[in-house]
């Protein structure tokens with residue numbers, strides 16, 4: 001089960017960092033959706049490594065192939081297999097680290113759990129695994145956009161202690177986010193973030209950051225109460241991404257410092273529906289969308305693999321100094337933007353399909 005996510009729109013990812021292929025099998029996609037590889041490739045291009053000096057130089061084209069579930073450009077309602085080949089593997093980069101678990105990576109825990117682990121590149125814990133999610137999520141985005149007019153936009157809102165001023169959540173679009181390789185829509189902050197990442201890369205160190213995401217056009221009624229609250233599904237999805245350390249929706253932690261009278265979102269009549277004047281709830285109340293934009297923030301830690309010498313211990317507990325090898329991201333957030341968007345789309349489409357099955361009985 002650990003490799004499958006979703007109730008109706010179910011996504012199973014497969015593959016390791018250095019095996020032949022990675023990808024996803026999607027079950028539960030509605031039939032009749034127009035789909036070709038180009039619909040998926042755009043988000044894979046935004047995720048792929050080597051796209052700028054700010055990311056790992058691993059050079060992968062990440063071209064998707066649709067192996068099943070689509071005929072004459074339309075989904076059949078049967079499982080859709082989406083495959084991307086790994087091409088630029090260099091497993092030799094990892095040989096000097098075979099006996100040393102990288103601090104704060106997954107080598108020690110995978111080895112302890114399974115008694116064996118992929119010999120290079122972090123195996124399943126590598127960000128290569130997210131290719132399957134992005135491919136499946138790009139399909140989910142298309143269904144959400146065409147059937148319900150929902151759009152999802154994420155951007156880099158912080159790198160280390162550099163924070164961007166909040167953009168207009170009603171109008172922000174992907175073109176604005178992609179003007180800078182760092183994927184922060186504010187010009188001055190984007191430049192500052194890029195030079196901080198470049199500086200740390202030169203120092204063989206790494207830095208964390210925050211991705212903020214907004215979902216517009218989600219109607220009231222998606223999501224479930226209790227265990228499957230929409231914010232809980234989103235948190236589950238986001239905290240299942242590699243390197244995530246935090247999730248907050250709406251006013252989040254900052255909301256705790258406010259009084260109820262200032263924090264409540266009063267109802268108002270809006271274009272033929274009941275809306276709210278403010279949106280501290282982040283578009284979700286009682287686990288169910290209320291028709292306002294859903295927005296949340298995801299915290300990503302500094303990537304663990306750094307070339308800077310670190311005192312640590314090998315698997316036998318013998319103290320060693322590790323200068324990690326391989327090609328790595330000095331900061332993951334620019335590449336995490338499409339990953340957050342597509343993972344969000346998987347959650348929303350699943351919720352939409354569940355609501356559609358309830359609505360058919362009302």
Ligand SMILES: Cc1cc2nc3c(=O)[nH]c(=O)nc-3n(C[C@H](O)[C@H](O)[C@H](O)COP(=O)(O)O)c2cc1C
Nearest residue numbers: 105106125126127242243303304305328329332335
């Ligand atoms: C887009 C992206 C790129 C990443 N690149 C690297 C990397 O180059 N080096 C690294 O050590 N970790 C990288 N990570 C994070 C690791 O995959 C992750 O930290 C590791 O699997 C341990 O899991 P955890 O941090 O969730 O505990 C990346 C994560 C993402 C989302």
